[in-house]
Structure formats: structure tokens, C-alpha cells
Amino acid sequence: MPFTWPLDPQDLFTERHPQMTLALPAAEVDAVRAAVTDMWPDRPGGWVHEWSALAARHAAAGRHREAAQAYGWAKFPTLADEPKRTAQARQVEQYLLAAPGFPVEFERRTLTVPYGGGTVDLPVHLMAAPGLPADAPVMLASGGVDSWKVDLHDMWERLALALPVRLLLFDIPGTGETSHVPMTPDGGAKVIDGLIAYARTIGNGRVGHFGLSMGGYYSARSGLTGAVDAAVDLGGPVEHAFARGRGFAYGMGGIVGNALGFPAMPTAAEQDDAFAAFDLRPLLDQDLNSPMLVLNGADDVHVPQHDTLVFTPRRHTHVTLLPDTGHCAISRFDDAMRITIPWLRTTLCP
Structure with missing residues (x-):
């Protein structure tokens, strides 16, 4: 249907x-x-x-x-x-x-990773600057619920050319080439745990995680649990974005409902119930995290400023709200990258 x-x-x-x-x-x-x-x-x-x-x-x-x-x-x-x-x-x-015309090394693979009580086949892309040594760090990277790994090629290419890391690009569950399984907090976490374990075998053992939008939710989770060596959350929802009765702008309610696995547009109560499980407050209450970079646009209509600023007091964490731009700071993308690239270079690739 x-x-x-x-x-x-x-x-x-x-x-x-x-x-x-x-x-x-x-x-x-x-x-x-x-x-x-x-x-x-x-x-x-x-x-x-x-x-x-x-x-x-x-x-x-x-x-x-x-x-x-x-x-x-x-x-x-x-x-x-x-x-x-x-x-x-x-x-x-x-x-x-x-x-074949990309200015980066590129390879497409299909990995089998944990999901729920079983596994899921996950097409991934590996991308790196030409001649990058095999023992370089590996960085997981994904978009969100509506902008997926292929859509964001220009961003990945820029990161690959600027950093001595190998990118492992994927679509979070419920989206892109992983749309055949729903997006859930635990299911997504298992997928990412499997990717982290794989990433540690193909580089020097150091692994980062870059997430955009809903992908930033999962990278924030990786950082808060200490599962990776460095985490970048660009515009990720983590707490107040999942509050009951918030509503959605620009059709996002249907986009999210589809990713969550509903067969048709959910009611507000159904969506609130599904979203409640995503709240990262239990992890935010722990004094445990990898080095983290958390940034977003100050005028985001989808993710409240709180979900960025809540990271401000954490140790080993750099927080930036860019003014005069919205969700994921897309209209000030160059400024966001001028913060992100040096931070990753010194944190993940010392």
C-alpha cells in the first residue's frame, strides 16, 4: 500500500x-x-x-x-x-x-549486521582520499530520515578529501537501502554496533561516527556510550525533539512515520508513543562519553536548541549553535565544515 x-x-x-x-x-x-x-x-x-x-x-x-x-x-x-x-x-x-569519475577511492559492499533478534543485509559505501593507507581510522557516517548516503555524496567527498580517514557510509534503519526494516532506537543501535565492530577490523582500530539529522541521534548515542573514539552530532534530536505533542513541520510527520514502520500515517498519539523510546535522557544522565562535537543551526524548526545545548556541560565535548541557519546548518554548510574538519583531524587522527 x-x-x-x-x-x-x-x-x-x-x-x-x-x-x-x-x-x-x-x-x-x-x-x-x-x-x-x-x-x-x-x-x-x-x-x-x-x-x-x-x-x-x-x-x-x-x-x-x-x-x-x-x-x-x-x-x-x-x-x-x-x-x-x-x-x-x-x-x-x-x-x-x-x-569511476569520483576524485576519491570508492567501493560498495554489502555487510550482514545484527538487527532485532536476527540480522539485516546492509549496503555500505567505503570512501577515502586516493592512496590513503590501509591502517587509517574509519569513520561511520550517515544522513537522517530523508537524506541518505547517496544524496549526501558531496559532503562525504569533502570529508574524505580533507581527512586521513576511511568513511563507512550507510543508511540508518527505516531509510534508503535499509527501508525494509523500521527505525527503532535499539534496532538502529545494534546495526551501528555491528558496523563499529566491522570498522575496527579494516583500519587501525580507531573508529569515529558522524551523523546528520536523525543520523546525529545515533552518533550522539555512540558518543554517549563511549562506543566510538570520536562522535559528531550535526543536528541530531536527542531529548526535547521527542517530547509528546511537539508536532512536525514541512511534512516531517509523514516522513518519520514511514521510517518508524507504520503502514499509513500514524495518529499523533501513536507517533508520540513510538518516539518516547528514543529519548536519550538515561544516557545523558551518565558521566560517560567519548570526545564529542555537537552542532546545529540556531533556527532549526525540527530540533529544539535544547538538544544541542544540553551537551554544553559535558566533558570532552564541544558545542556550537550557528546563528542565521536552520536544520543541520545546511545554509551555512561551509561554516559547519570549518568547525567539523579540524576537530576530527585532531580528535580522531592525532
Whole structure:
């Protein structure tokens, strides 16, 4: 059954335009914006149709990297129906066609990691600067509920070229190529524990964890438990974001409901009940953590400032709220990276 909910596509353009234009020309994004009139129908004027048309033009011209980014927006914000799933399959296809031209070393692997009472197969990407020694640190990295490992390629490439680390890129449960299992706090933690254990076998034993948005929830958890040697939480919800009755902006309620595994749009009470288990207060109450960098935009409509500032008194923790930017500081991405890259270089790669 399709998972759809009332959503004005123009609201998504309003919120995500800075992110869309990180990897695609603004003129192309604006042309799609002008053409889109509906979110869900797969026909002219529909979100998936118009973004896929742009992607197909790039693919036909051999611009596979741009095609992958456009197909990424075609399947956004969730794999709600068959057209979205088709767009994601084409995104991965175009991304792998583009991979030989990346200025970084790139490899795709499928790992089997713990999940629930069993295991789950997890496609991951390994990325590093050319010639990086095999005994370099490894850093897990993921996006959140609607921006996944392929979508964030430009960010990963920048980190890989700037740092002497090997990135291990993955999609958190409930998202991307891991959408076949729901996002849960414990299930996600088991997946990440499996990835950390694997990462310690392919480098020098030092492992970091970088998480964006909901991925930042899991990297905060890795840092708070001391499971990794360094953790970066960029815009992650940890406590007040999960409070009952908060509500969601820009269609995020449906995005989160889909990732949580609901078959259709959950009620507010159902979503509150599911979210209650994510609250990291028990870990925040412990005096235990790895070195952590926690940052976000001060004007985030999804994650309250508290969920960043709550880390301020912790030892071995650097906290920054960037002014004049929103969720994950995307509109001030360069400033966020100017903080993140030196911190990782001195903390994970001393």
C-alpha cells in the first residue's frame, strides 16, 4: 500500500532549496519547482515525474553524478510508493555509473549486521582520499530520515578529501537501502554496533561516527556510550525533539512515520508513543562519553536548541549553535565544515 499524506510540494522547495542547490544548479532546481504542482501523482506536474525527467536528461548526456542527485530528489522524502522506489533504484544505478569519475577511492559492499533478534543485509559505501593507507581510522557516517548516503555524496567527498580517514557510509534503519526494516532506537543501535565492530577490523582500530539529522541521534548515542573514539552530532534530536505533542513541520510527520514502520500515517498519539523510546535522557544522565562535537543551526524548526545545548556541560565535548541557519546548518554548510574538519583531524587522527 502507498504511504502518502497531505503535503504541499512547494513547502518542501521552500525548506530544502539550499540543500537542493548544493549539488544541482539553482536554475535547474527552480525550473522543476515551477513545473511541480502535486506531490504524489506520477504524471506531468507531479514531484517524482518532474524530478525524474531532469534526472533522465542528465543520464542521457552522460552526467551520471547529476542524474543520481536528481533521482535522489525524485524519490524524496520517503519510498512511499512504487514510483519513488523506482526513482531510488535509478539513483543507485546512476551513482555507480558515476563512481569511476569520483576524485576519491570508492567501493560498495554489502555487510550482514545484527538487527532485532536476527540480522539485516546492509549496503555500505567505503570512501577515502586516493592512496590513503590501509591502517587509517574509519569513520561511520550517515544522513537522517530523508537524506541518505547517496544524496549526501558531496559532503562525504569533502570529508574524505580533507581527512586521513576511511568513511563507512550507510543508511540508518527505516531509510534508503535499509527501508525494509523500521527505525527503532535499539534496532538502529545494534546495526551501528555491528558496523563499529566491522570498522575496527579494516583500519587501525580507531573508529569515529558522524551523523546528520536523525543520523546525529545515533552518533550522539555512540558518543554517549563511549562506543566510538570520536562522535559528531550535526543536528541530531536527542531529548526535547521527542517530547509528546511537539508536532512536525514541512511534512516531517509523514516522513518519520514511514521510517518508524507504520503502514499509513500514524495518529499523533501513536507517533508520540513510538518516539518516547528514543529519548536519550538515561544516557545523558551518565558521566560517560567519548570526545564529542555537537552542532546545529540556531533556527532549526525540527530540533529544539535544547538538544544541542544540553551537551554544553559535558566533558570532552564541544558545542556550537550557528546563528542565521536552520536544520543541520545546511545554509551555512561551509561554516559547519570549518568547525567539523579540524576537530576530527585532531580528535580522531592525532
